[in-house]
Amino acid sequence: MKDITLKQLLEAGCHFGHQIPRWNPRASSFIYTARDNVHIIDLAKTKEGLEAASAFVKDLASQEGKIIFVGTKHQARGIVEEEAKRVGAMYLVSRWLGGLLTNWEQIKKNLEKLKKMREEKSKSLLQKFTKKEQQLKEKELAKLENLYGGIAELNNLPQALFAEKLCLFLIDIRKEEAAVREAAKMGIKTVAIVDTNANPDLIDYPIPANDDAVGSIKLIVSYLADAYEEGKKLGEKKATQKRKTRPKAGAKTQK
Numbered sequence: 001m002k003d004i005t006l007k008q009l010l011e012a013g014c015h016f017g018h019q020i021p022r023w024n025p026r027a028s029s030f031i032y033t034a035r036d037n038v039h040i041i042d043l044a045k046t047k048e049g050l051e052a053a054s055a056f057v058k059d060l061a062s063q064e065g066k067i068i069f070v071g072t073k074h075q076a077r078g079i080v081e082e083e084a085k086r087v088g089a090m091y092l093v094s095r096w097l098g099g100l101l102t103n104w105e106q107i108k109k110n111l112e113k114l115k116k117m118r119e120e121k122s123k124s125l126l127q128k129f130t131k132k133e134q135q136l137k138e139k140e141l142a143k144l145e146n147l148y149g150g151i152a153e154l155n156n157l158p159q160a161l162f163a164e165k166l167c168l169f170l171i172d173i174r175k176e177e178a179a180v181r182e183a184a185k186m187g188i189k190t191v192a193i194v195d196t197n198a199n200p201d202l203i204d205y206p207i208p209a210n211d212d213a214v215g216s217i218k219l220i221v222s223y224l225a226d227a228y229e230e231g232k233k234l235g236e237k238k239a240t241q242k243r244k245t246r247p248k249a250g251a252k253t254q255k
Contacts, residue, residue: 001058001230004050004223009043012215017041017196026199030208039196045208050220053191053205054227060167060189061231062238066157067191068092069221070179071171076217080171083221084150087229091150100151101182104159107148111155114144163187169224172211173198193220 009015017023017031017039030049032042057067069091071080077093084091092100100107121141129137157165168183170176170192180202183190191205193216200206210216 001054001223001226004047004219006043006047008219009046009209012219013213014046014209014216014219015041015043016210016213016216022197024197024199026201027194027196027208030200031196041196041208041210049194049205049207050209050223053207054224056189056205057167057169057191057224058227058231058234060165061228062235063165064235065165065167065231066090066153067167067169067228068151068154069169069225070096070176071217071221072096073172073175073212075212075214076171076221079214079218079221081150083225087225088232089225089228090153093150094146096176096179097147098178099182100179101162101186101188108155110144110148111152114141114148114152115155117141117144167191167204169221170203171217171221173202191224193217 015032017027020034020037020039023031023039027039030042030045031039033040060067067089069080069084069089071077071091071093072095080091081093083089097107117137117140120137127134154166163186167189168179168191170179170190173180173192173194174197176192180190180192182188184202189204190202192203192207193209193211194200194203194206195209195211198211200208207220209220
């Protein structure tokens with residue numbers, strides 16, 4: 001991966017925190033100074049956090065792990081969806097689905113329903129219904145796509161492997177409080193952009209940075225997406241090499 005520079009972080013506006021009265025004392029370790037009643041984030045800490053998070057994401061992806069990009073605030077939605085799709089990652093941008101991690105059986109039913117309705121549409125099976133019934137089914141499918149379309153792949157990962165093979169990447173941990181709580185309860189690792197109004201201790205891999213500016217969000221999300229993509233490619237390469245070195249069925253091994 002290309003090294004991220006302090007200049008890039010500065011130009012993206014990653015250093016601007018919130019107004020001083022809104023600060024969280026737990027964030028003091030990465031606050032550099034204050035200017036015009038606004039806290040300024042230490043970009044050396046941002047770089048350090050981003051590189052640590054990227055290394056973790058790359059390693060997870062290389063071992064067939066999965067990540068869910070979570071960005072439901074309006075200025076993050078487009079960026080999160082675009083970058084996640086670019087690298088084949090899961091994403092949530094409409095809203096956090098309560099119980100996604102802690103009430104898996106119900107979520108799984110909805111994912112299975114989405115899969116079934118997608119298949120019906122692709123095979124033109126909806127034509128057997130009346131026009132009104134087709135419209136109702138199309139409306140239901142659109143609703144399911146909006147809520148679950150970005151995480152449909154999660155149905156392929158057994159819940160027993162969530163803690164080992166899954167992580168969340170959150171854009172704003174105050175807005176995504178429910179996601180943070182569910183992940184902690186299930187032992188699922190978290191990566192997040194953490195601004196000066198939030199508690200970094202709640203996150204496994206905090207990235208101190210502005211979580212409101214589009215430039216800051218874009219730079220960090222893109223960098224994490226690249227790390228995920230590189231990890232996936234590394235994992236695929238290892239799997240290919242393993243298949244090549246595996247003895248063929250019926251082949252005799254020398255003593």
